[in-house]
Amino acid sequence: xxxxxxxxxxxxxxxxxxxxxxxxxxxxxxxxxxxxxxxxxxxxxxxxxxxxxxxxxxxxxxxxxxxxxxxxxxxxxxxxxxxxxxxxxxxxxx
Ligand SMILES: [Zn+2]
Numbered sequence: 001x002x003x004x005x006x007x008x009x010x011x012x013x014x015x016x017x018x019x020x021x022x023x024x025x026x027x028x029x030x031x032x033x034x035x036x037x038x039x040x041x042x043x044x045x046x047x048x049x050x051x052x053x054x055x056x057x058x059x060x061x062x063x064x065x066x067x068x069x070x071x072x073x074x075x076x077x078x079x080x081x082x083x084x085x086x087x088x089x090x091x092x093x094x
Contacts, residue, residue, distance in 0.1 A: 027054035031073050
């Protein structure tokens with residue numbers, strides 16, 4: 001059974017911290033989800049869809065939180081890319 005995400009957003013939307021956990025599984029690995037036509041009502045109240053990497057649940061968060069998630073995702077990808085490239089060339093840190 002899916003808990004209505006609206007209740008979650010209303011209860012945590014204001015004063016929400018920049019890092020956010022999934023309300024379904026508590027995973028911190030959230031990413032921005034593609035916007036659908038059915039999301040229009042959420043967009044009108046400045047909420048953006050995000051999806052959990054862990055449980056694949058989709059929920060809505062305030063725009064500013066979604067922006068932080070987007071930034072965190074970008075940083076994480078960049079970090080993984082750097083880690084991979086440094087593993088590829090072990091002498092690059094000398
Ligand atoms: Zn989750």
